[in-house]
Amino acid sequence: MRKQNYRQGARDAEAPEEQDRARSALCWRLGALAGALAVIPLSGCWEDDRPIAWTRDRTVLPPVAMKTKVAYVDSALDRVTFVDLSNDTPTIDARQIGRNAIASIPSPDRHTLFVITRGEEAISKGQIDQPPMLWAVDPADASAPPLGYAIGSPFDQLAVSPDNTLAVAYFSAAGPDSAGFFRNPNELAVIDLTQPPSDTNPTLKTIRSFGAVPNGIVMTPPMTIAGDADPTPRTFAFVLAENDLTVFDATHPERDDISIRLDAAGQSVTPREIVFAPASASAYVRSDNANDVLQVILEPLPPAMPDANDYLPQLAELGAGGGPTDIAVYDDPTGTRYVLAATPNTGQIVVIQADTAQFRTIAMPDPIDRIILFPEETATASPEKALFASISAKLPTLHVLDLGDIFDPLVEPTPRTITLDQPVRDVVPVPTSTLAMVVHDDARTVLGMLDMDAETTAPLLGVGELDAYAFTPTGSHLVGATSGVSRIGFVELDDLHPSDLRLDTAPAGLYVTENDKILVDHDDDPFGHVTIIPSPDATRADLRVLEGFLAANLLDKEP
Amino acid sequence: MRANAIIATILLCAAAATARAGDNELEAGGETRALRSASADALTDASLGGGHFAYARAFGELSPGLELWLGGGLDFGGAGGTMFQTLTTTIGTFEILATARVRYRLYDHVLATARVSAGSTRTSLEIDDGMGGDLSDARWGAIMRGAIGLDLATREHATWSAALRAELGYARATAPELVLQPSTPDDGTLRLPMTESAIGHLDLSGPFAAISLVCQF
Numbered sequence: 001m002r003k004q005n006y007r008q009g010a011r012d013a014e015a016p017e018e019q020d021r022a023r024s025a026l027c028w029r030l031g032a033l034a035g036a037l038a039v040i041p042l043s044g045c046w047e048d049d050r051p052i053a054w055t056r057d058r059t060v061l062p063p064v065a066m067k068t069k070v071a072y073v074d075s076a077l078d079r080v081t082f083v084d085l086s087n088d089t090p091t092i093d094a095r096q097i098g099r100n101a102i103a104s105i106p107s108p109d110r111h112t113l114f115v116i117t118r119g120e121e122a123i124s125k126g127q128i129d130q131p132p133m134l135w136a137v138d139p140a141d142a143s144a145p146p147l148g149y150a151i152g153s154p155f156d157q158l159a160v161s162p163d164n165t166l167a168v169a170y171f172s173a174a175g176p177d178s179a180g181f182f183r184n185p186n187e188l189a190v191i192d193l194t195q196p197p198s199d200t201n202p203t204l205k206t207i208r209s210f211g212a213v214p215n216g217i218v219m220t221p222p223m224t225i226a227g228d229a230d231p232t233p234r235t236f237a238f239v240l241a242e243n244d245l246t247v248f249d250a251t252h253p254e255r256d257d258i259s260i261r262l263d264a265a266g267q268s269v270t271p272r273e274i275v276f277a278p279a280s281a282s283a284y285v286r287s288d289n290a291n292d293v294l295q296v297i298l299e300p301l302p303p304a305m306p307d308a309n310d311y312l313p314q315l316a317e318l319g320a321g322g323g324p325t326d327i328a329v330y331d332d333p334t335g336t337r338y339v340l341a342a343t344p345n346t347g348q349i350v351v352i353q354a355d356t357a358q359f360r361t362i363a364m365p366d367p368i369d370r371i372i373l374f375p376e377e378t379a380t381a382s383p384e385k386a387l388f389a390s391i392s393a394k395l396p397t398l399h400v401l402d403l404g405d406i407f408d409p410l411v412e413p414t415p416r417t418i419t420l421d422q423p424v425r426d427v428v429p430v431p432t433s434t435l436a437m438v439v440h441d442d443a444r445t446v447l448g449m450l451d452m453d454a455e456t457t458a459p460l461l462g463v464g465e466l467d468a469y470a471f472t473p474t475g476s477h478l479v480g481a482t483s484g485v486s487r488i489g490f491v492e493l494d495d496l497h498p499s500d501l502r503l504d505t506a507p508a509g510l511y512v513t514e515n516d517k518i519l520v521d522h523d524d525d526p527f528g529h530v531t532i533i534p535s536p537d538a539t540r541a542d543l544r545v546l547e548g549f550l551a552a553n554l555l556d557k558e559p
Numbered sequence: 560m561r562a563n564a565i566i567a568t569i570l571l572c573a574a575a576a577t578a579r580a581g582d583n584e585l586e587a588g589g590e591t592r593a594l595r596s597a598s599a600d601a602l603t604d605a606s607l608g609g610g611h612f613a614y615a616r617a618f619g620e621l622s623p624g625l626e627l628w629l630g631g632g633l634d635f636g637g638a639g640g641t642m643f644q645t646l647t648t649t650i651g652t653f654e655i656l657a658t659a660r661v662r663y664r665l666y667d668h669v670l671a672t673a674r675v676s677a678g679s680t681r682t683s684l685e686i687d688d689g690m691g692g693d694l695s696d697a698r699w700g701a702i703m704r705g706a707i708g709l710d711l712a713t714r715e716h717a718t719w720s721a722a723l724r725a726e727l728g729y730a731r732a733t734a735p736e737l738v739l740q741p742s743t744p745d746d747g748t749l750r751l752p753m754t755e756s757a758i759g760h761l762d763l764s765g766p767f768a769a770i771s772l773v774c775q776f
Contacts, residue, residue: 547741
């Protein structure tokens, strides 16, 4: 109070400059008050909500080798990242896809990558309402946005037709995850990949079931049904399930499916392999616990209604008679299709002329369960020899059969036997060559290279387990890696000369592109860590390491 | 915690002498900065906490009662977070600042203060995947700060004084492009040439609040 009185008295006597100073002080005080009031709204915007995208679970799906690129699908960043090995210097490009990727599948020719995303519901800031989608990603065209098809359910498996025109999404037996409320394991989505997404594309359908769920779907090449009113080539889907084979017209998915019971009240029969003969609209099915190879012939049937099926599957059991364990199919130089079936119970190989269903048997000295044809069938070349092995029996013998006159009734085909020092655990053909890698032990440390021309083998000893391996597309080299060992091994298949390269980090997987470049994935960095080997002949100085490519520009991305 | 802070503030104010006891000033305190950029949100949901030390010297009055102080200081801060449930992130900053400050006495023990600072800041980022993988990078950039606040003092006419300073301001920092690199032991091995992809630009700009103990002598 005393101070206030003093100030009041002083103000009465103050000079003009003192009055200015007092006014100035008042201004400052008012300014300070305004500043204090400004703090109130400022405090309101102190915190912001972190978008939920950054707290999602993250899974990087296993890499997929495309033509000259290797694709990584990131379920949290919702993008496909391609490591492009087309040129001398690797480059990175990424494409945005939908939320929560759960599966990635390359097309048969590896020109297109298909990714299934589960989608999400918008229940928090940063989330969006998005249904399950199938994304078709073109690795070659970075400017083309991925094409998304709403597939209705979070399927986790995909079958693509050999001509890349149709795809069928379906559930695995276990399903993608535990999310969701109901799941219809027999529901399918048929996608016409030549048409844009629409209300009628994809088509959802539920196939008839007798209690089993699909364990695989195989699509036929385009084929016509002889004698049918519709001469347009069509694709059919064969759904494999325990005791059940379902066929439907994938080109006209609105038409009913047709179920074929495989069991005969005995052991359950599980279809395992299926090969097609498009010229005769036939399929040949090998099943576990089945006595014969089942031929399914699609024959014309006048449709009862406009949208009804115009075909009917006719069944025939081809005289394998001994429980086929492996089948192989090839076209001879005249275009005639043959199916080879191994029936170890009868000690025979059954040769079936696919278009006529005629067959003959060839006696084999061992219980055969693996058939490999050489050379690999191409558009211009037909296989000339078949290699037979007894993997389950672990026998140290292989058998070779000439295919040239295999169906000539005047010739008695006789297999030639190659005797090895060690039991055969696996046989892997080398692409575009007449070589095969023979594995003699489970750890893949004792190997042999079989030359199908000379029908001789050469031993090859691995220092460590061959945990990951690949052949170069030209068949010039075998590339192998051992987990925990920072080396990549090469075998030059012309002369079996081995060499290796020291890496900085142990490999976890290796992927070979069609231009003979090798990507070694180290799987030790959440943001990507690979070593690029430009060619099998490269030296250590040629190698290049890429780091952090999965998180490229991550912080510049708005979630 | 809040009660302790209030008691400490009262004690500091009680112990404080004049806010203008000499031409030299030492300041130490703590601050928190709200990280509001999209890049910072990617790494953490926490604010950037830290501290600072500063020295300033009085350079007279710009106008009657409006003191000018010039000086410099060091700021440091850090924040931790989690990305994608599994990745542990650590953000760090270290700043070297030059500061110009003005003060004006509002009341006997209350002074208004405003400052601008400019300098360099080192932004560091470390990401640990919890399985032995450790990625990090640090880059230098520029930073500017502006703040207004109040100095609370209790006594005048002493040879030294102390005051409690509370400030609110905004820090604008350049967003350096960070390129995360794995920590590799230097065991003499010749490493393969490596191409690292930039994770992007980390922007640590944001409003901040600071509280400091100021001594003048």
